[in-house]
Amino acid sequence: MNFFMLVVKQLSKIYPSAKRWAYRFHGGVFPRYNKSLSASQPIRPQLIPEKLILPLQQQVGLPACPIVQVGDKVKKNQLLAKPSKDPQKALSVPIHAPTSGTIIAIEEATLAHPSGLEGVCIILQPDGANQAIENALEVDGSLPKTPVELKSVLLKSGIVGMGGAGFPTYAKLPNERGRIHTLLINGAECEPFITCDDLLMQTQAEAIIKGALLTAEALGAERIICGIETNKPAAIQAMKKAAASTSVEIKEVATVYPMGGQKQLTLELTGIETPHDSHAVDIGLLMMNVATLTAIYRAVSLGDPLTSRLVTVSGLGLEKPFNMDVMIGTPFNSLAQAAKPKVKLDYPLVMGGPMMGFQVKSNEVPVLKTTNCVLANPPEPVDMQMPCIRCGECMDVCPVNLLPQQMYWYSQAHEFDKVEKLQVFDCIECGCCSYVCPSHIPLVQYYRHAKSEIKAIHAEEKAVELAKQRHEFKLARIEREKQEREARLKAKKEAVKQAAAKTEDSSEKTPAKKAAGAAAAARAAAAKRAMQKGNKPSSGSDKAMPSARLKAIEAAKKAAQNSELEAGSTASMKSSTGDAKSKARQAAQKAAQKRAQKVKAQSEPANKDAKTNLKSESSSPTKEPSAEAISLDLTQTSEATTASKKEAARKAAMQAARAAAKKRKVSSSDHQVSSDKPSGERSDNQTHQQDENSDKRQKAMEAARKRAKQRQAEKNQAADNQENT
């Protein structure tokens, strides 16, 4: 204790508030500790209860899986339940038998939980012999060299944080050596009544220090600092003695609640304020409770799993409070009875201290690995809750420097967004604010409620957000599909343009045909012809309108060459159903429509009929088969060409062919003048010339016809061959 502390100590005698100057964090309270009730008693010999209730879940995470049957005889330290899943992914720790005996049931029982949760428990009836398996964890006594080695031992031993939170210790450690630079030992024990850590430090200082050293060694931590509150002089002495020749620093810290809070003690020992959004491990610090370190030491050096722990049984309602190395699973009631209750225990016992503990729903609940205290305080009448007078007492004592009064105000008004903004999630639920509130408002209760409400709201928001995302995704998909369609159309146009450009140069020289292109062209031509003829089916129409067909064929060649792949692939994306027939039908219909338009432009007489016909066809599903039949008949295309891709390609080719034919008509009219016009210009032409040059088109048709006639014979032959295959 340095000089400043001495001054503060003297000063606090005349001015109690001076105590606040002796530590670094804000707030804190000085409750009546009542520690001497149990600390003055020696540790009692272990009590073997009539039955042990071993919950499969004693910690944060998932319950363990029992590997014993009802009726099995087990020995002390025998594995009863193994971690349920891959423990690296889901937190889960094994459970071992605290003593020898028989498994009499595996059933649901009330757990030590604020909400009175039920959970599956293994019920063990001790035989009193306490036969043990020595070195149950099969350790060879060598110290773990790496965090991973240490973690495997810790996992096997079922050690969880014994200070209260109960986070599985193996999961707390980082995998890499050297990530932790300072190991902090929590020996503050700031809760009133509880003295188990105090006595543990007095009696097992060696084990604690060794456990700390081996942990630090495995993790590669350079410093070890142990913080003990000044109200435990005996523990400080014992620990100092045990740590004398080691690198462990023993630091006395002021006696104030909640000094034992992880972040508070960290600040006190290292001066580091853990950022609100990170864990201590992230900043190279690891804090362990003295009891946890003892358990680690026993596991690593003796191979003992965690089956018992030091528990304080105390309270104003007990005649003879005590500390005891209690087997995990011992019912609370049997411990309280052993302490001679002053009056019948018809009130709920409290697990933990009076500041942060909770009343158990049944006094038969078992001691867990995290139970440090069984408290029997007869219920006191409490003053009526008054309105908040905004006195600010709560704010003055909050160790997290929150504004409890405002959080309460908004919680009460159900303005949870404001509560969250006031950082309610940083509240450690230490209870200081409720402890001092002159209006006796159960503030912490409001914060717990607000927290759960906010979590629920967020979950809901998430669900809504998800639904919204889904909806947006759907919209986006529709939009994308639309764009794809457009892109496809554009690509086709593009392809057509190119095809047309090439056709101009090479339509005479490259008679090679692609099957799809030819077929498509043939069909397109047939459709056109059919329309021109008033949609009258005609089987022998191949030669009746050869020019159009040839035109189409030629265009299709090029178009197919240029765009088969891309058009095919884009088209196939849509046609995942592989419905070739419908594709063909669609193609035919589209072709027909185009034709119809063209026909109109050409002022052919039959266009009206064709159009109406087609309209009715495309709009009424009942007529579809007939349309199909028509197109198929006309083109003489066998239905054997079923692969959707091919169909799509054909469709694309067909469209290309149509367009190309149209285009060529136009371009061939001014063939001599503008044969090498850039395509951009040409596309302009294309858009412009829709109306203005129906005569041009006719000219082009004629030109194309002439050209086509030249090779009519062989091409017809070839086309027919192709179609018939």
Added chain:
Amino acid sequence: MSQSILSSSPYTHNNQSVRKVMLQVQIAALPALIAHIYLFGFGIAIQWMLAVATALVVEYVMLKLRGRPVLPFISDMSALITITGLVFCIPPEAPWWVIVTGSAFALTFGKHLYGGLGYNPFNPAMLGYAFLLISFPVQMTQWALPIEYTGEALNLLQSAQVIFTGQIPGLSMDMYTGATPLNEVRNGLSQGLSVQDTLNNSALSSLWGLSSWGWINVAFLLGGVWMIYSGVISWQYPVGFLGSLAAISLLFNQIDPATYPPVDFVLLTGGTMLAAFFIITDPVTASTTPRGKLIYACGIGILVYVIRNWGAFPDGIAFAILLMNIAVPLIDQYTQPRVFGHNR
């Protein structure tokens, strides 16, 4: 008052309660009350009892009307603090209906109509005081003169006679009443007298160099320091208030001593100390954050000085406090402390 059993942690309490806090405040006001009786006679005692009676009736009626349990709320003692604050503000020999209407107004309009304890935005005592200042300006300025003028204070019977009948047979009331020092300085200034002249002319400093007004203020200071010591009030309120008041009066006194009274006069006259320790510390209507408390108190200090010197009223405490009450939500919002582990 023993109801439900605590259902969640913490299962322990430091045994503080609203009633205890209020009682501590009341105890802290006792030195000033005794000094007042000694220096000004029993007027204040009669006024105080009148106010308590009024408070009991008003509280009872209002709680009944609001459908609230009467006993716990009437015994929370908050009304007692309100009327104590008010009683010190009115002249000891003022007619009985002044304090009765003032108390009734303060409790009804200052507290109950807003939803009772904890919900009122304005300091009820100051609301009542302001109401009286505006409604009965004459009665509110006729202060009983302290014994240094009159030789001896009125006895209990005489005080009662004055308060209830307005006169004492065979005595001229003018002998016993006069202006407060603040008023005197004000009147002096308006007559062209400098502040020093006014202060020297009147035999204001008598008992060991301090006027009766000064002594009352010292008594309040004593009680206030005790409250800070025992943690009933926060130090920010008096420090901020007195600090800013002292600073601003020092500044102006240096600039022009003839117009602006010296620091000690400012701090020890009128209701300065009463306000510093008993009025602005009313937590319900004050800012709650640590910095907010300071800002709130400083604001009142400056406003008090401004109103005293340039306003229409000799003592600006009531209006300064009410004005700052309005600003409290804003102050609170912008002075939230840094939460542990968060960067500002």
